[in-house]
Amino acid sequence: MASDSNGGEIKLTVGEDKVTTADVTKGEEIDLKNRDPENLHDHIKIQFHDVFGEPDETVFSFDFVWRFAFKLFTNVKLWCYRIVSLICGLPLAIFWGIYFAMLSFCAIWCCEPYMKAYAIELGCIRRLFNTMLNAFVRPCFEVMGYCFYNIRVQKG
Template sequence: MATESSEVKLTIGNENVKANDVTGGMEIDIHERDPNNLHDDLKIQFQEIIGEPHTDVFSIDCVWTNSFKVFTNTKIWCYRITSLICALPVSFCWGVYFACFAFHNIWLLMPCLKAYGMNLRLLRSCFNSIIETFVKPCYLAAGYIFYNIRITKGSGD
């Protein structure tokens, strides 16, 4: 049975795991990079940042058009160069962070919350017994004392 040489395989116990199994076969859209609109606030254009306020106060046309080009290209290329240098290390760090976050939730937080809930159920049972035994009779007695009291409004004499 021939396999592709570019495919990375990992064996954990008796289970063979392929590198593409990690993504669950999910493909990314190279053209739509923010499908959930996480960064609508970062979709900033030149006209949203720089605007000349009055028809009498404006720069020379070539300054205005070249400023637009410089702004746009600087924004694009600074982002591309910064992401070229930093995206992989930062992605690695976020991957580690979310892996630790998932580990913490799965292996530490949820078992503690479950154990805490079990202990609280026992405590609630004891608390309910105390309330039913000592407090409820007092309130029932007070209720019977004030049960027949009627307040009527006088005719205003």
């Protein structure tokens, strides 16, 4: 890590690329219209008609009540979400950023090397176990197979 000749922003080397600390997103743009492009939350896309429905023409409220309930439901849901996300969104984004950074760190620097070492250590035991099976168990089953080879079951 070093500063440029102008003493400006800090540059990092990632692979062969020189990137600034502000270029973490690699030029990815955020879509402010479609905020769930991977459809992660289809199960919570709730609209007024998903919750409320009057069954037929004989059981229904006044039109102004139905319209007002629709507007209240939609706006209260929107503004409650906006207020809660305003209060909690940024702290939770920081928390989840730290969490996934630590999770990635553990997966890269702890879990994967441990699993690789474990696989190497168990390789010796696996070879020993296979040798024991081939030496003692396999011959017994082969003999049993030869014994029952000519037995045929027919319908009476």
